[in-house]
Each structure stands twice: as structure tokens, then as C-alpha cells.
Amino acid sequence: MTAVSLEHATLPADTGEVTLLIARRVEPGHEAAFEVWAKGILESAAAFPGHLRYGLFRSSGGDAPWFLVHRFRDAAACRAWQESPERATWFADCEGHHHIEVARRTLTGMETWFAEPGSTRPAPPRWKMAVSATPAIYPISVLGGLFLMPHPTALPLLLNSAITAAVFNVLMTYVAMPAVSRLLRGWLTP
Known part of the structure; x- marks a missing residue:
């Protein structure tokens, strides 16, 4: 082979x-x-x-x-x-x-x-990746501001920020970016 x-x-x-x-x-x-x-x-x-x-x-x-x-x-x-x-x-x-x-x-x-494991397609240009990240970040930011931010206010700033970053990161990695990259696949890598 x-x-x-x-x-x-x-x-x-x-x-x-x-x-x-x-x-x-x-x-x-x-x-x-x-x-x-x-x-x-x-x-x-x-x-x-x-x-x-x-x-x-x-x-x-x-x-x-x-x-x-x-x-x-x-x-x-x-x-x-x-x-x-x-x-x-x-x-x-x-x-x-x-x-x-x-x-x-x-x-x-x-x-x-x-990236798709096993795919022969190259990664999209960085400007397209940056543009496509916006519709993923936006709803997480809005929903996080409405539902997450008001609750841990009694916590110290650094701990509050660490919790927020962890939640946002998990949502971006496992929910938002996979959905957005699937939705925009034709535009990202024509």
C-alpha cells in the first residue's frame, strides 16, 4: 500500500x-x-x-x-x-x-x-473561520448573559470568570461550532 x-x-x-x-x-x-x-x-x-x-x-x-x-x-x-x-x-x-x-x-x-478526520479538504481560509465563529459565539454570549452571569455574582471575580469561560468553551466546542461548521460547510470549503 x-x-x-x-x-x-x-x-x-x-x-x-x-x-x-x-x-x-x-x-x-x-x-x-x-x-x-x-x-x-x-x-x-x-x-x-x-x-x-x-x-x-x-x-x-x-x-x-x-x-x-x-x-x-x-x-x-x-x-x-x-x-x-x-x-x-x-x-x-x-x-x-x-x-x-x-x-x-x-x-x-x-x-x-x-477539520474532518480522514477528509482531503484543506482547512478554510482564516477569515472564513473568523466570520463563521461569530454566529456560534453570539447566541452563547446572549444566553450566557441572561442565564449564567446573574447567578455566580457572589463568587470572586476570578472564579466567576473561570466558570463562565469553561461553560462557554464547552458550548463552543461541542455544540455551537460543530453546528455552524456543518451549516456553512459549502461556503467554508466549496
């Missing part, structure tokens, strides 16, 4: 968080070996300075890929991991026996709200 790359992007020059999403197809019968390898490489990356967190998503079955996700503080931290001898050692240990990379995407900033 040959690898099909979603994106051959160089890492961005800005200093925002970077998410690296990698899809790997595992040959039948090698799933257990791949899972051990994947957990090992993810934990090795987690020990690197600037690595924030990681995830492993198992295949849904059949020919569907497994997904490995790394989040880094910035592009420099991501680059340091990708160019590291530790990473090279992990890949030297898996040559040709249990998995093949089928896709890779490097996402920064708001792109993570608009």
Missing part, C-alpha cells in the same frame, strides 16, 4: 498551539502490536518539552484507519519532536510489519474546529 497524504504542509511560523493528526492503517492481525507501538510513541512524545496532550482513536473496523493525535504548545515544539532521534527510533522499530500512514494533517488555531 502507498501512503496518501492529506497535506504536505510545513509547520506554521506562528507561535500558536499545533495539533498533529495522523491516520494509520493497520494490517489485519497486527492490531495488538500496533496499539503497543502507538501507546509507546505517544508516551515518548508526551515527555518532550512543549507537548500538551495526545490521543489514540481505534479503528472503527474493516479498512478504517486508527488516528493518533498530538497537541503541542507551538510549531517549534512540534518540529522538535518530529526531528527527534526518539521519534526516529520508534519508526525504525516498526518498519514494514504492522501499519501504514495514510494521512497526516497539521492544524493550528481554529482549524481544529473545522
Whole structure:
């Protein structure tokens, strides 16, 4: 099998968080070996300075890929991991026996709200992402101002702000942005 790359992007020059999403197809019968390898490489990356967190998503079955996700503080931290001898050692240990990379995407900033795992579509331009975030933020702000803000007023300002930020973040990530990105998909990535 040959690898099909979603994106051959160089890492961005800005200093925002970077998410690296990698899809790997595992040959039948090698799933257990791949899972051990994947957990090992993810934990090795987690020990690197600037690595924030990681995830492993198992295949849904059949020919569907497994997904490995790394989040880094910035592009420099991501680059340091990708160019590291530790990473090279992990890949030297898996040559040709249990998995093949089928896709890779490097996402920064708001792109993570608009990315579809396994999709070949590039992220929309940043100006479209910013415009489409407005109809997601607006109702949360209005409803939050009506229902959430009046209640925790007895709390200290920092705690009140932390609660508000957490609620708004969860609503944006799991409710508003998925709905808006689905609704505007044709405009965002024609």
C-alpha cells in the first residue's frame, strides 16, 4: 500500500498551539502490536518539552484507519519532536510489519474546529473561520448573559470568570461550532 497524504504542509511560523493528526492503517492481525507501538510513541512524545496532550482513536473496523493525535504548545515544539532521534527510533522499530500512514494533517488555531478526520479538504481560509465563529459565539454570549452571569455574582471575580469561560468553551466546542461548521460547510470549503 502507498501512503496518501492529506497535506504536505510545513509547520506554521506562528507561535500558536499545533495539533498533529495522523491516520494509520493497520494490517489485519497486527492490531495488538500496533496499539503497543502507538501507546509507546505517544508516551515518548508526551515527555518532550512543549507537548500538551495526545490521543489514540481505534479503528472503527474493516479498512478504517486508527488516528493518533498530538497537541503541542507551538510549531517549534512540534518540529522538535518530529526531528527527534526518539521519534526516529520508534519508526525504525516498526518498519514494514504492522501499519501504514495514510494521512497526516497539521492544524493550528481554529482549524481544529473545522477539520474532518480522514477528509482531503484543506482547512478554510482564516477569515472564513473568523466570520463563521461569530454566529456560534453570539447566541452563547446572549444566553450566557441572561442565564449564567446573574447567578455566580457572589463568587470572586476570578472564579466567576473561570466558570463562565469553561461553560462557554464547552458550548463552543461541542455544540455551537460543530453546528455552524456543518451549516456553512459549502461556503467554508466549496
